Amino acid sequence: MSSQKKNKFFRFLGKLLKYxxxxxxxxxxxxxxxxxxxxxxxxxxxxxxxxxxxxxPQKPATMFMPGMMASVLKDGKTGKxxxxxxxxxxxxxxxxxxxxxxxxxxxxxxxxxxxxRTFKYIPGVLELDLNDRIAQVARKVxxxxxxxxxxxxxxxxxxxxxxxxxxxxxxxxxxxxxxGQPDLKINLVCHSAGGLVARYYAxxxxxDVLGEDLPVPTYAGAKNINxxxxxxxxxxxxxxxxxTVHQGLWLPSVGRATAEMIFSMPALxxxxxxxxxxxxxxxxxxxxxxxxxxxxxxxxYGWSVFNPKLQAKVLAELKKANGDAEGEKxxxxxxxxxxxxxxxxxxxxxxxxxxxxxxxxxxEKQKVRYIVFGxxxxxxxxxxxxxxxxKGAWKTSFKTDDPNLRDALYGYGDMSVTxxxxxxxxxxxxxxxxxxxxxxxxxxxFFFSNHVEMPKDMTFLDNVLxxxxxxxxxxxxxxxxxxxxxxxxGLNL
Numbered sequence: 001m002s003s004q005k006k007n008k009f010f011r012f013l014g015k016l017l018k019y020x021x022x023x024x025x026x027x028x029x030x031x032x033x034x035x036x037x038x039x040x041x042x043x044x045x046x047x048x049x050x051x052x053x054x055x056x057p058q059k060p061a062t063m064f065m066p067g068m069m070a071s072v073l074k075d076g077k078t079g080k081x082x083x084x085x086x087x088x089x090x091x092x093x094x095x096x097x098x099x100x101x102x103x104x105x106x107x108x109x110x111x112x113x114x115x116x117r118t119f120k121y122i123p124g125v126l127e128l129d130l131n132d133r134i135a136q137v138a139r140k141v142x143x144x145x146x147x148x149x150x151x152x153x154x155x156x157x158x159x160x161x162x163x164x165x166x167x168x169x170x171x172x173x174x175x176x177x178x179x180g181q182p183d184l185k186i187n188l189v190c191h192s193a194g195g196l197v198a199r200y201y202a203x204x205x206x207x208d209v210l211g212e213d214l215p216v217p218t219y220a221g222a223k224n225i226n227x228x229x230x231x232x233x234x235x236x237x238x239x240x241x242x243x244t245v246h247q248g249l250w251l252p253s254v255g256r257a258t259a260e261m262i263f264s265m266p267a268l269x270x271x272x273x274x275x276x277x278x279x280x281x282x283x284x285x286x287x288x289x290x291x292x293x294x295x296x297x298x299x300x301y302g303w304s305v306f307n308p309k310l311q312a313k314v315l316a317e318l319k320k321a322n323g324d325a326e327g328e329k330x331x332x333x334x335x336x337x338x339x340x341x342x343x344x345x346x347x348x349x350x351x352x353x354x355x356x357x358x359x360x361x362x363x364e365k366q367k368v369r370y371i372v373f374g375x376x377x378x379x380x381x382x383x384x385x386x387x388x389x390x391k392g393a394w395k396t397s398f399k400t401d402d403p404n405l406r407d408a409l410y411g412y413g414d415m416s417v418t419x420x421x422x423x424x425x426x427x428x429x430x431x432x433x434x435x436x437x438x439x440x441x442x443x444x445x446f447f448f449s450n451h452v453e454m455p456k457d458m459t460f461l462d463n464v465l466x467x468x469x470x471x472x473x474x475x476x477x478x479x480x481x482x483x484x485x486x487x488x489x490g491l492n493l
Contacts, residue, residue: 042458047141050465052474054143060226060468061175061184062144063151064115065168067192067232068267069251070130071154072113083251084116094257096158096264098341103160103266103348112154131191133456142465151175151186155197158265161352162208164197165221169206172224185226187468191455192417193271195233195372199356202228202368210351217359219367227369227442229467231460232451234417235372235424235439237273237353239381242292243398244268246303263304263338269349274357274426280386285408288386293350295343301386301394305338308393357437365440371467372441373460374422375414377448382411382418416451 053059072084075093082093093110100106117132135152144150153171155164176184188198205220234241245268248259262268272292273279280288291297299306314334319327385397385405400409411418420426424439449457 043137043141046137046458046462046465049462050141050143050469050474052476053465053469053472054141055475056143056472059142059144059149060187060472061149061151061179061181062138062187062189062468063153063172063175064131064134064138065153065155065188065190065194065198066115066131067190067194068157070116070191071157072116073110073156073158074113076109076111081113082110084113094158095261096266098264099337103344104163106264110156110158112156114154115152130452131455134189134461137461137465141461142468148179153194155194157193157267160266160348161193161197161200161270162210164267165201165204166206166208168197168201169221172221176224184224186224187227187229188225189229189231189464189468190233191231192233192451193267195228195230195235196271196356198225198228198230199235199368199370200352201225203359203364204355209355210348215355215358217364217367222367225368227371227467229371229373229464230422231373231454231464232375232414232417232422233372234271234421235356236421236426237271237277238417238421239273239279239384239398240416241268242272242279242384243381245272246396259304259307259310264341266345266348269345270352272349274353275350276428277426279383281383281405281408283385283387283405285405290386293346295339295346298342299339301396303396304342311335361437361440365442368440369442370439372422372439372444373454373463374417374419374444374446375449375451375454376412376419376446378413378415378450379406379410380413380415380418381409382420383409385409414449414451414454419446422446 047054069083073082073094074080074084075082093108096108097106115135116130117135118130138144138150139146142150146152151171153168155167157164172186175186176182190198201221202225203217203219203221204215205218207218207220209215245262246259248257248262250256275293277292278287278289279292280290282288290301298304302308305311311331315327315331318330318334321327322330381398385400387395387397389395398409400406411420413419413421423441423444425436427434427436429435445463447457447459449460454460
């Protein structure tokens, strides 16, 4: 090819790439613009739909409880943000002590500091909305006023969920006192693990009953509750929680939380899959009788801090810092503390789950009104794969390329919690007979959304507002003004 032809070809190629790029930029702008217009129209429609309820002088008292990793955590002494602000987190301070006699003894200086609404990577440009839209809709559409009839409850999502329930009791009593309404009944709108805190509180109030083998529900908290609305709550546990404890996770504001950090957080164990559920499969898809709540299995299969590679790394670091003999001694001491802690955490988690399911479901349905919302569109972990590597060591996996294993490994849900778990469906053995149980629900609603997106899904928000206001008579609807899209199209509907 001659030089002239080459230049002509490259000029043509350059123009083609230029116009292709401009086309995709224009296409993206149109898509984003139309999405924003649709969102605005949806918000206007929702606002009109609830205008009559918004005009009510007194709204039903409602509290929002976020899920895991959706409450700001800060240093109680300095006030510095530990978790909740982008690039301002102090990730090392998230790790709890593990050497206390009980889990409650493992205290640090970190305290909750409000609900996380957005993570602002580039303010106004690149932001991750966690709970901002639900707050905006509550205020603008529902007409809720913070401190009068709209409340939020931030909690330390690392710690034992009973502690969160006890703080919830104090928060509700404080609201009743400040509003001068001693008989107030509050709607609890709970995302994810917040629903487990609400369930425990409804059944036991501020009491810690986990020392009892067969706790009897008193429904001490139910007297303060009108309805419990649970969104994506793992009522029968979540394999994702076990995966997080095993391998750590990336936190959107502060980076990677290591397995050793997550290992120290009791809450994560308390919504792992229910005790007795067979969640492990082998390479053929066969269910394995492996007890997730047996501490010995955590060492046998190398889960979390007991991973042989991680232990070898810790031992090498201790020997380097202290010499071989002293390093070996410190490693053994650390291992003994970890063994004692995992036994405490697993036993506490098993007892917490048992307490949630204790009592007569008929009585529970009479005492507590549960409404659950969930997603059922996406493959969601429901099992873990146990296999051996080339050297014969155990390996735990949470994904597979084998199409024959996918149905065993994944169910349908919101990518974090399966539909079955949201409903609380599970099987227990009673006197040798398998009995299928489910949470005693008033109703359930499912839609196509994932675990993180659900609190800002317009269908969910519509259903939540309907559930809160359904027992109230609205004022007459005002005349509706057409939105900008309808004005542009000349549709005065």
